[in-house]
Amino acid sequence: EIVLTQSPGTLSLSPGERATLSCRASQSINRYLAWYQQKPGQAPRLLIYDASNRATGIPARFSGSGSGTDFTLTISSLEPEDFAVYYCQQRTTFGQGTRLEI
């Protein structure tokens, strides 16, 4: 079973800064990785699929990269609404999440 490890656990940044979130797989998963954003009291929302494809309606400041075992979600310039928890996912496995806080 594949394990997804996200780092850091918590990332403290300010609006306007660049955020870089990492997801590492325990074995190669090609480019089969998705990223989700979850705000308090809300369901997860798909941001990125197949490692680098933005979902419909997702702003261009969100980008994904990587392949094999190492993946990155980058938010180029943080907006106040971006502070949330982010999860990576491959098949039936989720990472433990990264909390992005002000």
Next chain:
Amino acid sequence: QVLLVESGGGAVQPGRSLRLSCEASGFTFSHYALNWVRQGPGKGLEWLSLISDDGTRTYSADSVKGRFTISRDNSKNILYLQMNSLTIDDTAVYYCARMGVPGAILGWFDPWGQGTLVTVSS
């Protein structure tokens, strides 16, 4: 607009059963596989179960295998999760989530329902 709306959650005693429903609209229900995912209080996301578009194939996490059963009614556009022998550890928000691609049983989940809270307590 693609919409998934869960219902059936509530408070239940340990050992009892509960059935969750997820009503879908805005897309051709019978073309997509569907999932149940839960999130315990203050915890991360845990995938529970998947059912294929035609309902002939189901897959479940070891943590719920033998206790939870996923099913669907393509004539009513409803997904179900029958939960038996509930324990305190099953307390969570339960989400239904559609696969992102028609026919696929692997891949990303999009969209998700708003979730329904199940509280197991004596």
